[in-house]
Structures are given as structure tokens and as C-alpha cells.
Amino acid sequence: MHENTNSTGSLYLIKDIFKYLSRKRKIQLFLTLISSFSSGFAEMINLSAVIPFLIIITDPTKILDVPLVSQLQNFLGIENQNDLIVPITLLFAITALLSGLLRILNLWLNFHMSALIGNDLSMEAYKKTLLQPYLIHIQSNSSAILNSMANNIPSTVRVIERSLIILSSITLVISILIGLLIFNFEITSFVITLLIFVYFCFSYFSRKRLKSNSKFINKKQKKQIKVIQESLGSIKDIIIFNCKKIYLKNYNKLDKSIRNLSSESRFLATFPRYGIESLTLFMIIVSSLLLKTQDGYREETLVILGVFALAAQKLLPNLQIIYNGISSIRSNSQQARNILNILSYRIHKDNIGYNLETLNFKKSIKFDNIFFKYSKESRNVIQGLNFELFKGENIGIIGKTGSGKSTFIDILLGLLKPDKGKLLVDGISIYDSNNNETISKWQNLITYVPQDIFLTDNSFLENIAYGIPAEFINIEHVIECAKYARIHDFIESTIDGYNTFVGERGIKLSGGQIQRIGIARALYKKSKIIVFDEATSALDNQTEAEVIESIKSIRNDFTIIMIAHRLNSLKNCQRIIDIESGKIERIISGNDLIEKE
Secondary structure, three states, X not given: OOOOOOOHHHHHHHHHHXXXXXXXXXXXXXXXXXXXXXXXXXXXXXXXXXXXXXXXXHOHHHHHHOHHHHXXXXXXXXXXXXXXXXXXXXXXXXXXXXXXXXXXXXXXXXXXXXXXXHHHHHHHHHHHHHOOOHHHXXXXXXXXXXXXXXXXXXXXXXHHHHHHHXXXXXXXXXXXXHHHHHXXXXXXXXXXXXXXXXHHHHHHXXXXXXXXXXXXXXHHHHHHHHHHHHHHHOHHHHHHHOOHHHXXXXXXXXXXXXXXXXXXXXXXXXXXXXHHHHHHHHHHHHHHHHHHOOOOOHHHHHHHHHHHHHHHHHHHHHHHHHHHXXXXXXHOHHHHHHHXXXXXXXXXXXXXXXXXXXXXXXXXXXXXXXXXXXXXXXXXXXXXXXXXXXXXXXXXXXXXXXOXXXXXXXXXXOOOOOOEEEEEEOOEEOOOOOOOHHHHHHHOOEEEEOOOOOOOOOEHHHHHOOOOOHHXXXXXXXXXXXXXXXXXXXXXXXXXXXXXEOOHHHOOOOHHHHHHHXXXXXXXXXXXXXXXXXXXXXXXXXXXXXXXXXXXXXXXOOEEEEEOOOHHHHOOXXXXXXXXXXXXXXXXXXXXXHHHO
């Protein structure tokens, strides 16, 4: 990525964004540019049309000195000069209307294109974020990701939008200046030189401040989102410990700083307009006085002033748009760079598809001398793990906090790739580098039920059939799974039954009810292997036993792996693995464990 601090930095930024556009968008962008050039050309024609209009108003006898007018007279067959007033006035009015319509069309195209490109980049950034390996996700800061999607994407869209508008305004300004140079080279050259100098001075003094503000705003937005996440995620603790004022104070401090910096950036982008307008008015007044002192030039003076007044009326707003657009790009440059950084992530093409095939699991799952650590600097969390479990078994996993149980499960689920060793399913390595679809086929065969079930703010129906579009949900199967999970009766007792909304993260439900919905969700997937990670901890012993017995009654070839701290939960397990420091400390039967308890 380029980190230029001068004006070319904005050009590099736009160039980098352009690299991520699809071929279709590039073609559409090219057509939009043609519209910009057409609009600029129309403005130049409109400016040219004002000259005969002003001449015929001030001195009709000189109207035939304009070459185009004499050709128009011959074309229309008009003999009296006074009869040219109406056609010339209409010509000027029509060119003004066409010019305005083209500018409106061009403006709509610019906004429409920026929306389309913004949608493409937003979708691509979300896809690149979502499809990263699990290890990247657990090492990422969620507030930074939320900031990228909530703040950085809109900022990037503003960069695109401003770039297109700047290009349109530049085209229009150049067209008008060309027309003015043809009309009066000396005065126009002086005006161009003065305007460039003034805007360069404004730009030079504001550039560094705008880029600095962009970086500070980006940092503070990340912190602000982090404050919001922490406060909403721990609202119970905040109320109990009475620390609402701390969060309110931190939020207010960050928000005020962001607002002040944004206000300063908007001021720096806007204030040159008023200085330039005053300077232009001053130049017109001085020019009129100078021209008035020259004898015999009264009519020419009025024409010159009229042409330059009309040109100024069109030039000044567009010059301000260009300056304001460049300032806006600089103000949003850091946020846009963040999105470009996400867009540069690589994802394997096989991660994008929706493969519904499953592995043909017939015999066993084997951990073959597996080692794993989360980073090069850290120690091995799993150390030489060797273990085989067989189809239809109930396996229990125990171990102290930090012993490696969760990592063991993540490797089993195909989320973490071992640094050494293999995970074999009927002798087939699921981490086969030559066939990346093997992992997705394996994951289609296995279901994970965590202790903290994530529920969306949707109905019971949609939460049990998680990830399935509403129109494709098998309602009968949902009800069947809910019965097996011992949650059907409760759902039926709610206001709308299976269509009742559960609230954000299931806030309206108890812990046991949430866990049973998670179990019903696992059953709906029709997996042959279910991993329970403390997934029955909120259930009483009787309900837990009923749920496990109910699941086993569906078919006897279910393979169940259970992580539990409550030893009674593992009494139906054929074998229980005790993991310590990433190794298997011992393997015992469920009955032996209960006896020792």
C-alpha cells in the first residue's frame, strides 16, 4: 500500500480501489466518464452561445460579426438582423436546458455508480472477512471488524463518490476554461494562474491536518465500538457493580473527539469557497473599472463581463466541489486503506462454495500423532496426540482449564489444521492439501453444540433450522427435533408457537431452554456425529438424561463426543479421555469414573 503524504496519495488510493473493480463495473465506469465529457462539452457550447446572446442584447448591429450567427442567418433565410433575436435567445435557452439536463444525468450516474461499486466492495470485504480460516477469526479483534463494516465501508463509498464527482467537475472546469481561453486568452490566463495559486495554498496548509484527522478518527471509532460492545455484552455486571458512569464518560469522551475532528475536517474542506467567491467578485469589479477606462469599448466590456460572470457562476461551485472532494478523500483515506487491506486477504476458492456432500464415515476417527500451537512463538497446546474413536461410540472428554480440550475439539471439527500429524476419517486425511473439499464434506457430517448457544433474533423455527432459508424449512422435521430435545412443549406454550421470536441472543429464554434449542438445531442437521461442549450444563440431571437417551433412540449409530465438568453427565460414555497439557493422561470407562466420584 502506498502511504504518500502529498497530493499523489489520493491518486494512489483511487488507483488501488480501481484494481478491485469487476470488468462489468469498469465498463460502466467508462460509460459514466463519457457522460462526464459530454456534460463538459455541453457547458462549453452553452458558454459559447452566451456571446451572440449578449451581443444582440447590447449592440444588434455587430451580431453578424460572429461567424456562427451569419451562418445561422443564411440557414434560416432571415434578412432583418432584429429577426435574429428570438432564434439566438432560444438557442441560448435550449443549450442552457440541455446542459443542465446532462449535468443532472451525470450526477445521477455518479451517485448510482458509487452505490454499485460500494456494494461490490462491501460484499467483497465481508466475504473476505467471513471466509478467513478459523484461526484468523479467533485472533482478530471483533471491534476492529465491526468498525470496518460499520464505518470504513461508508468512508470508502464516499471516496468513490467524491472521485467520480471530482472527475465530472474537472471535465466541466476544463471545458469552460477552454471556451474562455478562446474568447479572451489574456484575462483567462491571469484568472487560471490566480485560482491555481489560491487553491494550492489552501490545499497545502490543510492536507496534513486532514490526513491526521482521518487516522485519529479511525482509531477513536474502533475504541468507541469496543466500548459499546463491552457495555452491551456485560450489562448485568455494569448494573450490579454500578459502573454505568464510567462507560458513559468513556463513550462521551470518544464521541466528542470524533465529532470535533470531523467538524474540523468539514471546515477545512469548505472554507476556501467563501474566500474564492470574494476574490472573484473583487476581480470582476476591478476588471470592469479597468475596461471602462478604455474608450469605445462599452459594449465589448459588457460582453466580456457577462461571459466571465456566467463562467464564474459555473466555475466557482465546481472548483469548490473539486477542492472539497479532494479534502473528503483525504479525510476518509485511512478508512479506505483499511478496507483495501481487507480486500487484499486471500481466500481459497473452495471456501466459497456450498458443498452439501458428506464423507462416507463407516469405521473410525483417528488422531495420528497430532501437534498444534496457535503461533510460532507460543508453546504446543496439543502434543503428540494419538487416539482413535469408533462409529457409534459415546466418548467423554475431561480436563482442567487450559489442558487443551477446546483445541482438541476444534481440530476434530476441522477448524484448526494440525502443525504436525493427521486427523484421519476411515484412513482419509481431512486436511488433504490436494482436495480442500474434504474438510467441508467432513464438517457436513458433524455438528457442534457449544455451552453458549448463539440464537438469532428470529423465531424458534428459524433458530432450530439455522442457516436454512425460511421457504425451505421442513417444519415437520423441526417439530420432531424439538421433541427429541425436550423443548417442543415449551415452544407450543408461547404466544405464536414456533413462530414466536426468541429475542436477541435468546434473552427471553432460560439457559436450559437455550441449550435445548441448540440440541434441536444439531439434530435438524441430521449429522452422524454430535459434539457437546458443556452443552447440557444448564439442564437438570433428569432432563439431561432424557435428552441424551432421546438422541440415542433416533438411531444407534450416532457418535457422540461430550465435554463436561459435571461427571454425572458422562456416565453413559463407553470411554472417557482425560486430557492434560495437550496429551492424553488416561482413558477410563464411564462407570469407573462415577464410582470414583
